[in-house]
Amino acid sequence: MSNGLRALLDTALPRRNPDLTDTGERKALRWAKTAVWIIAAIIALQAVLLVVGAWRNDRQIEANLGVAEAEVLSAGPRRSTVEFVGPDRIAYRPELGVLYPSELATGMRIYVEFDKNNPSLVRVQNRNAALAIIPAASMALLGWLICAAALAVLVRREQRLPVASV
Numbered sequence: 507m508s509n510g511l512r513a514l515l516d517t518a519l520p521r522r523n524p525d526l527t528d529t530g531e532r533k534a535l536r537w538a539k540t541a542v543w544i545i546a547a548i549i550a551l552q553a554v555l556l557v558v559g560a561w562r563n564d565r566q567i568e569a570n571l572g573v574a575e576a577e578v579l580s581a582g583p584r585r586s587t588v589e590f591v592g593p594d595r596i597a598y599r600p601e602l603g604v605l606y607p608s609e610l611a612t613g614m615r616i617y618v619e620f621d622k623n624n625p626s627l628v629r630v631q632n633r634n635a636a637l638a639i640i641p642a643a644s645m646a647l648l649g650w651l652i653c654a655a656a657l658a659v660l661v662r663r664e665q666r667l668p669v670a671s672v
Contacts, residue, residue, distance in 0.1 A: 517664075518657045519543075526669060535664045542656045549649035553642040560635035563605060567629060572622040581610040588628065590618055598625040605629035606637050 520539035522528060576590035579599070586607035589599045604610075604618060606629055617631040 517661045529667070531667060532664070535660055535667075539657060539660050542653050542660070546650055546653040549646055549653070553646035556642040556645070557635060557638050560605070560638035563627060564629070564635045566624070567619055567621045567627055570622045572620045572625070573631065574618055574620065576604075576616055576618045576628075578610045578612055578614040578616060581607065581612045581614070583608060586610045588616070588618060590620070590628070592620070592625050593622065596625075598628075600626040600628050602626065603628075606633035608637075 518539065520536040520543065522532075522536065526532065572593060574590040574592060576588040579587045579589055584607065585603045587599060587603045589597055591597050598620075605627075610616065610630070618628050619631050620629075621627040
């Protein structure tokens, strides 16, 4: 790691400088930095869990795979609802919609893959968890950029505090 990057990271970490008087404002800035780092960690965890959850759903569907023709009842970029008839000749309308719903339109006839043991777990045929990687990564990147900007503001404010030795 280069010295410049190391120095930047050292100023962004919530550490107490023993050479400076620990005022209330310095403590508040340390707590704010800690909060930003916690938020950044939560954002990273959410991104990982989004991909892991999608992968887990795919494994569950593939373990007991059923395929059916479905009609798209409502379509949106994040949620689309479908209706399909399972092998037991019962019509299903999963309340949570279909996984990987992009590029669907109301009234379309599509094929879906579902878990025969849990017909509420449905995905559009030939789509899988790989489609969750880009949204998860972009969510993490945007969150980290916001956290980095917040840390930069906190570091700048900390550097403007008067330097009084202990």
